Amino acid sequence: MGTPLGDFVRARRDSIQPAELGLPERGRRRSPGLRRSDLAARAGISVEYLTRIEQGRDRNPSVAVVNALADGLSLDSAERGHLRYLAKITGGECVNHTRPAAPAREVRESVRRTLRLLEPGVALVTNRLGDVLAHTDAFAAVTSGSGLLDTDHPNLTRYVFTDPRARTFFTDWDEVADERAFDLWLGPSVENAEWFTTGLAPVAGPEFTRRLNRHTVPQRGILRLRHPSGHELSLVRELLELPEDAQQLIVFLPAEETTAAAVEELRSRADGRLRVVS
Template identity: 45%
Template sequence: MDGELGAFLRSRREAVRPADVGLAPGPRRRTAALRRAELATLAQVSVEYLTRLEQGRDTRPSPEILAALADALLLDDADRDHLQQLAMVSHSRQLCPGERPSAARTVRPTVRAVLDGLRDAPAYVVNQLSDVLAWNDAFDRLARPLGLLDGNRPNLLWFTLADERARDHFPKWAELADQQVAELHRLRRGDPATDAFADRLARTVGAPFTERWERRPVAAPRTGVRELRHPEVGPLRLAYEILELADAAPQRIVVQLPADAASAANLDRLLGRRPGQLRSVAG
């Protein structure tokens, strides 16, 4: 996470336009983004200090300065929480140096039992790298025809960005890619395995990943509706819920339910059930 606090502040400054904060753009402006001097004025800090922050030469701003910068940059709740976490990491590294353990790939037996208990709903477990660690039979029937479970280490983000089939299967592919990169960045927290995975994606995928990663997104929805073109049963709209597991290493259960009657009927056909066995949810 070295330099991440400053890089995050810089990315948010470059996303703000003068008009957003009530400043005139000016005729001789060479950049459309908010200048460093303008942010310093709005946050009531010196340009020199802001420069040190953005360049990573100062990593321990006070809570008051962080709040002033967050207000001046018009940060939303997700960005404010992430900024606070980065500041806490900068402090804790000096108290507890050392690297975090690599991404866990084992799933507790009780978690596997929960997946098996969700017989009527596709469900799976992922870690912070989006590795699919375990899944139930309903998800297997849903995902295997897409190619998502090909290989011995399926990964949602890698499939979305590096597999051409993903663009055909997901009508809102760009939105899905945005959300998955944001989730990877949100859970990064100094994990060396995440940085190594991001490097692999950058080398393999290029701009579709790097342009999203460099924006340092952190706001990923925990629930919503995802559209899917399934090769066997046609269109599906699946509502999803993401449930965090109480583990030291971040793992999540994702449960999917049909979002409308047509999707419920198509999912019933895919899973070989009698029609109407799984009710749709509003969404």
Template identity: 45%
Template sequence: MMDGELGAFLRSRREALRPADVGLPSGPRRRTPGLRRAELATLAQVSVEYLTRLEQGRDTRPSPEILAALADALLLDDADRDHLHQLATVGHSRHLCPHERTSVARAVRPTVRAVLDGLRDTPAYVVNQLSDVLAWNDAFERLGRPLGLLDGSPPNLLWFTFADERARDHFPQWAELADQQVAELHRLRRGDPVADAFAQRLARTVGAPFTDRWRRRPVAAPRTGVRGLRHPQAGPLRLAYETLELADAAHQRIVVHLPADAASASALDGLLGRRPGQLRAVAG
């Protein structure tokens, strides 16, 4: 549940901020991580009592001015600032409409499926905010099935990354991938109890690798980049990925994979049964 999440998020960022980052001495007797509550209150020009109420979830409706002051004092980046304001908005909306909840959509529009099919030579799939893989094209079937990515019902990329031992073998930068997926789940929670229940099940299943990341409350995840992959049939691959948000589809995204170098393009051609030169590298 999102109850108390605003305070927990503020506390996580306070504890992650080093005193030296804001010009304060660390001191030999500092027993808590990050800034002390009184130090943050001074920097943000709010009372310690009010900051305590915020962090303990007894006040969930700070003014925009106070949010801005706290964000400045905590040196929040753009993603954290946006998330902080979203949490405050959710808290205010819940006060007005306490029964309102978001939902997890698993139906994919026919037009979106047609787009996937139109990307004939390009592995692509549709994923929701829980990382359920809802639809995919034949190219992704050939890429992902040998990895085990499509074994679940429905397949779930986050569950595979943390709970399937094959994930660490297939993804050389596994830790980075895990960080990104947790951040995306956290960013898209939006007060949905289904998302929290999913996170709790995953935490019970895999423990610290997930819970340590979840407690940090990350929210910044890149929507594009290059990812390494050890494929059991195609060998080592470097794949560029693009994440495309779908309009009016409850946080569904299309993720498209393209070869990032000539060797990966050639290997994908072979894996997908295409003639050589069908795919071209798009990134260095």
């Protein structure tokens, strides 16, 4: 049985061509990417030990080994952070007996007040699972007609993978799908993520499972939306972590004047009231 850490190391190794690291090609291979022997040599560990990590038979590599693997794979800062996080949760899997459960949905009053101050801006409070916990009217206007907020308990991740309208609404659906799958590894907790993915996987199918297990670290660039009204929106995302609540406050800002005008038109229909999703 594999582990998140082993899956990530193997996925990154498979995605690297030897030439990218200045290594010679050694003939045809049955599988793509970097050989185990090459990565082991670059990281200064044995092939046997690397195999145990990738297959999940070693769940507690030292900090030095984790850093050596990051160097060997030429990971960037975001990927290194994810590797360290996966090493942490993989090491805890053997002793973690907490029953999977849904995360809390309450939004603190001070956070709600902050959202009110952001009106008439486009903003929401969510968690890493994608639960939409509170939002401004402008957010409702920007997503109107997309189906995202049609349910009693809207969830961005579930919407992306199960609602056909999402593939039209998100211009760069593939990138958004990778973001949603990646964020499940970050919380609100390992137990919450297990609870969520267990329920989502059967309805989302292999598309979701494949993205979840390949650990693609997202770039989180411009978010582009194709609004049902015909407007093409380009939005910059500013994110404020709320670690006390395992939640995030996300503000969406127009990336250019055309989007600013379109957002103004859409949000002019809003009634100016903050909505909290219970």
